[in-house]
Amino acid sequence: MHKLLKFIKNMTVFAGAVLTVAHLETHSLKKVTYDIDGENVPESLIGKRIAMFSDFHNSSRQISVKRIMRKLDEINPLFVLIPGDMIVGNSTNFEPAISLLTAISAKYKVYLAPGNHERKLIRLKEKYGPTIEKYIEAIPENCEYLSNAHTKLEIGDDIINIYGLDINLSYYARFEIPELSQEYIEEKIGKKDDDGYTILLAHNPDYFKEYERWGADLVVSGHNHGGMVRLPILGGVISPRIIFFPEYDRGLYKYNDSNMILTSGIGQHSIKLRLNNKPEICEIRFKG
Ligand SMILES: [Fe+2]
Numbered sequence: 001m002h003k004l005l006k007f008i009k010n011m012t013v014f015a016g017a018v019l020t021v022a023h024l025e026t027h028s029l030k031k032v033t034y035d036i037d038g039e040n041v042p043e044s045l046i047g048k049r050i051a052m053f054s055d056f057h058n059s060s061r062q063i064s065v066k067r068i069m070r071k072l073d074e075i076n077p078l079f080v081l082i083p084g085d086m087i088v089g090n091s092t093n094f095e096p097a098i099s100l101l102t103a104i105s106a107k108y109k110v111y112l113a114p115g116n117h118e119r120k121l122i123r124l125k126e127k128y129g130p131t132i133e134k135y136i137e138a139i140p141e142n143c144e145y146l147s148n149a150h151t152k153l154e155i156g157d158d159i160i161n162i163y164g165l166d167i168n169l170s171y172y173a174r175f176e177i178p179e180l181s182q183e184y185i186e187e188k189i190g191k192k193d194d195d196g197y198t199i200l201l202a203h204n205p206d207y208f209k210e211y212e213r214w215g216a217d218l219v220v221s222g223h224n225h226g227g228m229v230r231l232p233i234l235g236g237v238i239s240p241r242i243i244f245f246p247e248y249d250r251g252l253y254k255y256n257d258s259n260m261i262l263t264s265g266i267g268q269h270s271i272k273l274r275l276n277n278k279p280e281i282c283e284i285r286f287k288g
Contacts, residue, residue, distance in 0.1 A: 026274050035285050058269075115204075145164070148166045
């Protein structure tokens with residue numbers, strides 16, 4: 001009996017410590033820097049910085065708009081990229097996401113793409129009416145919402161193409177990674193524009209090789225939340241697909257001439273747990 005009480009006491013202390021660390025982590029915010037180089041980086045981007053974050057999930061209670069703005073101002077980016085999941089897909093409360101977009105877009109041009117949570121809004125239509133349309137309508141003017149869409153920038157003498165890919169929810173299925181064909185990608189965003197440097201906002205990182213084959217020079221992605229709990233050497237433990245130790249969890253990945261920056265994101269939903277995996281904003285620096 002004495003041993004059992006001691007065990008229960010130790011487990012309670014352990015659980016308390018884990019919850020305290022998890023609480024502190026979900027309320028902290030760091031900046032991570034990635035350098036992108038290679039022959040395909042255009043001259044006019046060299047020495048410039050862009051900012052990227054993902055998976056905000058309406059988490060302004062944990063990380064305030066002010067703190068996010070402070071980090072973005074440290075970077076002072078050319079523009080800000082957000083590859084999806086600004087909101088939580090089972091709620092019609094867009095206020096935290098729109099407040100953040102309003103604050104950012106007052107200072108910086110924003111390009112954002114939908115994630116699976118924006119897609120989930122379509123399913124709420126029967127219950128609440130045209131929710132995704134309401135969300136898109138509320139997005140401030142200086143933010144460009146790229147849902148299977150493309151925009152072309154001229155920076156110096158160079159052209160930068162920014163694409164936002166929005167794939168069906170079936171490509172986010174649990175326990176498996178369904179094949180994503182080139183035909184499907186082209187049906188959604190067309191063939192890659194041959195002119196200029198191509199940045200692809202693609203919420204789902206599991207298809208990096210398919211994005212490279214399509215022609216992306218730089219992919220920015222989120223969704224996997226860094227694997228939620230990160231272990232030394234082994235990395236992220238679990239992805240939202242319920243795949244243990246996913247191939248892509250967080251960081252910079254290279255495949256042929258393409259780079260993918262996968263962020264662990266800012267917020268969380270459902271299970272609000274992060275361990276050794278602080279919320280982050282990415283600074284992307286272009287080198288020659
Ligand atoms: Fe997601």
